[in-house]
Amino acid sequence: MLDYDKEADAYDASRGGEPRARAAADAVLGLIPAHTGRLLDLACGTGIVTRRLASARPGLRVTGADLTYGMARMAAARLPGAIVLADSRRLPFADGTFDAVTSVWLLHLLDDAQDVRGVVAECARVLRPGGVYVTTVDKAAAHDVGSDIDEVLAGRPRRAARDAAVLVEEYAAQCGLLPAGPARFLGHGQGRSPRRTAADLGRGWFTMLPPGDPLTERFAAHLAALPDQDRPRADPVFSLRSFRKPAG
Template sequence: MLDYDKEADAYDDTRGGEPRAAAAAEAVLGLVPPGTGRLLDVACGTGIVTRRLATARPGLRVTGADLTYGMARMAAVRLPGAIVLADSRRLPFPDGAFDAVSSVWLLHLLDTGEDVRAAVAECARVLRPGGSYVTTVDKAAAHDVGSDVDRVLAPRPRRPAQDAAGAVTAYAEALGLVPAGRARFPGHGQGRSPRGTVADLGRGWFTRVPPGSPLAERFAARLEALPDQDRRRPDPVFTLLAFRKPG
């Protein structure tokens, strides 16, 4: 797992920056009903998406929560007074405190299905009856776009996909949430290039391929043999699912 305290300063520049944030915020808000009053953005990271959620609709009051101090510190600059340090599995808010809850690029980071269930349960708990929960699913799969880079990486060992759409839907439905929509948005600037992927191997991006290991070196050699070393392959397209808490 990456150290997100260390990643915080460079996070936005290496994750598509404002174009990706704009696409994510637009897709989330497309699944949040008009007239929503209070929205909680769980795992808000640097706040780059959260700020856009807060400014896109007049009257929408947005709170961000993140577990990592480095990320929350940056988010607090973007949304002063609206960011809290919090674990998604133990949110420090009362039941029914929010009209909507979002969790963008969170569930894939959690270690076990039990962790994912706990996070979804907390999002459901702090959601008022009639409110909406919106979350990304299938994050890792979105990055496999069928490129030559993906073909090189195909044999790598992978973490189990804790955010698989079917599993997340099952967890949500077990909590009484009702499926309420789906959206997709592009991960602008996140298409892989061979040279950039070699750098990602060296910084531990692929969690089951330790940097400097013989396996990492073999993948690096194959990537270095590909043409167009700095040309980014197609961007990933991410998926959002929406759920409604019956009123």
């Protein structure tokens, strides 16, 4: 797991920057009704997407929440007075506070199914009746674009996806939320190159491949043998799901 306090300053540059943030925000807004008044953006990170959500519609009041101080500090510089430190599993808001809740690139980070259920339940709790919850799903799978890099990594050990769409839909249903539609967006600047992927292995970004482990080193050697070491392969396409809280 990354240390997001340490990663905060360089995070945006390593994650596609403004083009990816624009694509994410546009896709999220496409799933949120035009009349939405208050929106909570969970795991807002540096606020790069949150700021775009806030500026897209004049009547939309956006609050960002993140667990890590480093990320929240950067988000607060982008949206002064609108960012809080909060654990998504125990939100400091009353029932029915928001017309919409978003969690972009959050659920895949959680440790187990209980945590994912807890976050989805909290999102449902703070939604008003008729409100909408929007979240990314299947993040890890989006990075498998059929490239030669994916062929090299195909046999690596993988952690079970915490944000698998079928599971998130199940948890949402348990909380009384109804499916309200999907969306997709391009992860600009996220296409892997062999050299960058080997560096990510060395940093521990692949959770089941510890740095220095013989298996990790074997994968790194295979990556080093690929052609076009610095050419990014195709960008991933990320998936969103939206859910509505019944009005009755």
